[in-house]
Amino acid sequence: MRTSILKSLKPDIIVEMLKMAVAFENWKKVIETADILYQCVQSIYEERQYHKAMKLPIPHVQLERPLVYYFGLSHLMCGMAHQNQGAYGQAREYIYKYAELGWMEDLEEEGMQVVEEFRFLAKTNLYAVDILSGNIELIEEYVAFLQDNLEEILPGLNTILQAALMYHLDVGDILHTFAEQINEFGSYEDIENVSYYYSYCYHLALYYRKYDRLQEAVGLTVEAMNLADRSGNDGHFKRCTALFESLREWATVEQIGEYRQILMQCLDEYETDRDSIMKKVNQ
Missing domain, CATH: 1.20.58 (Methane Monooxygenase Hydroxylase; Chain G, domain 1)
Structure with missing residues (x-):
């Protein structure tokens, strides 16, 4: 996409478009929109780095979150879209991308917190992709992970149920383990x-x-x-x-x-x- 067009785009508006595409489960649109978001923030980041290297004033771009968030979200949404399409290998590639966003310069404290949040999401989503792609021996380890991270139980049990349907597993004991949270x-x-x-x-x-x-x-x-x-x-x-x-x-x-x-x-x-x-x- 041309630089002039990218500069006219607002990342937070693209994020809203992305959320809408996810809500309608239009996975092709999710991937397309996430790619536009990535190109947009990459353009912003490169311009900032150029001005920094040339000792020029850094251009101000109105953003609701640190720039690293938009990089992470673009990869996260692409990974989600591929996972929902059953393309687990491609989903895994995107997970690796948002697992480590610390390569960015000038992150500051808020940016580092975002990096840690995406690192955690990468860990839980990698469990999901590996299990859904047939690595069912990880389920026991995944259950232990969910017990330590209660906020992940609902999406985690959803993953386990999908795996149970795909690979003919009896997960009754797992459901019983989380009965209190399920209620x-x-x-x-x-x-x-x-x-x-x-x-x-x-x-x-x-x-x-x-x-x-x-x-x-x-x-x-x-x-x-x-x-x-x-x-x-x-x-x-x-x-x-x-x-x-x-x-x-x-x-x-x-x-x-x-x-x-x-x-x-x-x-x-x-x-x-x-x-x-x-x-x-x-x-």
């Missing part, structure tokens, strides 16, 4: 954890279906459906609807009633939105 998942309010909790419920429903715990699978599917509706993710909602229909004959009367209520609520919201649009058109 707290439903109280999470922030967008990232709601997304992780949806994925956890959905994959646990699939896991229970596989082991003929069908009524429990139905309950988790309804819960995942609620979370998908709450986050406005149509793709997740469709997935849950299909899963519920595959389990309908094992659903209780109450579960079917809750399922119908969610669908009717969606229909009511659609009608309300349509009426609002029509009123604006006719004004």
Whole structure:
């Protein structure tokens, strides 16, 4: 991308675009946007280094975070996108990139804190990629890591459930180990954890279906459906609807009633939105 174009871009706006692409699970767009973010901040960094070498005033660029954060995020998002596409080798390459960002000059204290945060993320995400790519002997070590890092339990269990489905593993004992923490998942309010909790419920429903715990699978599917509706993710909602229909004959009367209520609520919201649009058109 031309330098003149890169200079006109604002990293924090690109970050918002990146988050939107992740929310819609448009992994191709995530990779494209993350690459633009990387080029943008690389241009800023090179210009700063040039001015520093020439003993010129350092150009000021308005940033909400230290520059190193944007380097790390661009690599993190690319790694996430490749992981979700099953390209674990490529995901691992990006993890190595944000595992060590200390090469940057003039980091200062805040920048060094960001470096440490990405180093930790690299460690936990490398566990996930290695396990999902078939290195299942790491699960025991990963469980010990999660016990020492409670904030990683929700995404960690999601990884373990995906591995269980891929490699036909019984992870019942692991779920029991974290029963106390699992009971707290439903109280999470922030967008990232709601997304992780949806994925956890959905994959646990699939896991229970596989082991003929069908009524429990139905309950988790309804819960995942609620979370998908709450986050406005149509793709997740469709997935849950299909899963519920595959389990309908094992659903209780109450579960079917809750399922119908969610669908009717969606229909009511659609009608309300349509009426609002029509009123604006006719004004």
